[in-house]
Amino acid sequence: MTHASPSYAVGQRWRCQGRSASETPVLTINRIEAHPLGGDILHVSVSGARIRHPGLREGFITTFAHLPVIGQVLDRSGAEFVGEGTPDPAYLDGYNQWKQAFDAGQAGSYGISLAEILDLIETMLAKRGTDG
Numbered sequence: 001m002t003h004a005s006p007s008y009a010v011g012q013r014w015r016c017q018g019r020s021a022s023e024t025p026v027l028t029i030n031r032i033e034a035h036p037l038g039g040d041i042l043h044v045s046v047s048g049a050r051i052r053h054p055g056l057r058e059g060f061i062t063t064f065a066h067l068p069v070i071g072q073v074l075d076r077s078g079a080e081f082v083g084e085g086t087p088d089p090a091y092l093d094g095y096n097q098w099k100q101a102f103d104a105g106q107a108g109s110y111g112i113s114l115a116e117i118l119d120l121i122e123t124m125l126a127k128r129g130t131d132g
Helices: 071-076 091-103 114-131
Strands: 012-015 026-034 040-047 064-069 080-084
Touching (some): 026 064, 040 091, 064 071, 071 114
Antiparallel strands (some): 026 040, 040 064
16 A cells, blocks of 8 residues: 555654565665755665675675665655564664765755665665676
């Protein structure tokens, strides 16, 4: 069930459409901040992903500690509310790096589907693996 404009809250968990049947990512909302230009930035952690990573022995990662997104990401990802949880403290390192870059005008937030975000991350990791 997709929600057009739900009220998001810290601790909520949302299952999103993955890129394949074997990928069922869940977003946990860790923090919500007002965007200076309007709207909210949701700082989420992702679990249940399958992101190829050539630098790891296992060949992929299943979690991502911090992604800054806007609510449209959930709308565009067929998000289904799956329950309440607690924020994942692992997001703080990535959040702090993002916040510093954001305040300097060098970072933003995603507004595309989660599947597209995971594709972008996978492409960046693959490129990094061939550069070194």
